[in-house]
Amino acid sequence: MQLAGWRHIYSGKVRDLYTPADGSDAHLLVVASNRVSAFDHVLEPPIPGKGALLTALSNWWFARIDLPNHLVDDRAAAPEVPAEVADRAMLTRRLEMHPIECVVRGALTGSGYAEYERTGAVCGIELPAGLRDGDLLDTPIYTPAYKAPLGEHDENITFARSVELVGEDVATALRDASLRLFTAARDLAATRGVVLADTKFEFGRDPLTGELVLADEVLTSDSSRYWDASAYHDTALPRQDRLASFDKQIVRNWLSEHWDRTGEPPALPERIVAQTYERYRELYVRLTGGEPPYAPVAV
Numbered sequence: 001m002q003l004a005g006w007r008h009i010y011s012g013k014v015r016d017l018y019t020p021a022d023g024s025d026a027h028l029l030v031v032a033s034n035r036v037s038a039f040d041h042v043l044e045p046p047i048p049g050k051g052a053l054l055t056a057l058s059n060w061w062f063a064r065i066d067l068p069n070h071l072v073d074d075r076a077a078a079p080e081v082p083a084e085v086a087d088r089a090m091l092t093r094r095l096e097m098h099p100i101e102c103v104v105r106g107a108l109t110g111s112g113y114a115e116y117e118r119t120g121a122v123c124g125i126e127l128p129a130g131l132r133d134g135d136l137l138d139t140p141i142y143t144p145a146y147k148a149p150l151g152e153h154d155e156n157i158t159f160a161r162s163v164e165l166v167g168e169d170v171a172t173a174l175r176d177a178s179l180r181l182f183t184a185a186r187d188l189a190a191t192r193g194v195v196l197a198d199t200k201f202e203f204g205r206d207p208l209t210g211e212l213v214l215a216d217e218v219l220t221s222d223s224s225r226y227w228d229a230s231a232y233h234d235t236a237l238p239r240q241d242r243l244a245s246f247d248k249q250i251v252r253n254w255l256s257e258h259w260d261r262t263g264e265p266p267a268l269p270e271r272i273v274a275q276t277y278e279r280y281r282e283l284y285v286r287l288t289g290g291e292p293p294y295a296p297v298a299v
């Protein structure tokens, strides 16, 4: 997408990165698309309103986290944010990013559970035997990953390896901040009937002050696993229903019934698109207590 005053430099599955077209290097623009991904595929069509809703959720969390973050408050000294993306863009300070995905797990699932099944540990942290997919852990664990080159999968690493990569002081600061932020967010989400199972933070170093700064998006359902607490604790439900991703399970269930996982996935029908937006909206309302800033035109 062309944006006046900005040059596109990177596209992830669901977000795009821009640098100022005038060559200045103090800022970046992170634009959340309406794209949705599942099973490592970007799906069609986009979910109208998703980018704006998740940007608002990330901003809501940033405002409640007592750490410096990369959002630009004083926009007078920064390039203008184009109106067409204003509701789904973050104008940020450019940081020296640490090459670590700071993953914190309060429950054992996904790649962490797969590693546990193979080794009995996750990122070098030994866990009790007999844990099952989705089990809550007694205490959250920090399971960092080394940020692989663009397009490759990140590599789970031990804390000791993170020390080799970024030094003892930074590695310790990343771990301690990530565990503290996760625990606070998990406890807040629990009061809203939502289980925060895991999340991923990214941090950078401010080149001017040297301080540790929270970057990227925070605690969205693209960077985190959120489950409905009543379903999670209903042990009569099948496990897949207890661990249903708050926002993507509708898409995953439909794809499981309409796609054999070969070739490109089929386009989502309008009703699935509408139902999926409603799940994003429900998560936003449950967590924040307010309505998201944007509702797609009723189809």
Ligand SMILES: N#Cc1c(N)ncnc1-c1cnn(CCN2CCOCC2)c1
Pocket: 010, 011, 012, 015, 016, 017, 028, 030, 070, 092, 093, 094, 095, 096, 097, 202, 204, 215, 216, 217
């Ligand atoms: N945020 C931020 C940020 C910053 N404030 N300063 C310098 N670099 C970055 C940056 C560059 N890449 N990533 C990885 C995550 N990306 C986020 C956007 O969308 C694509 C993926 C972070």
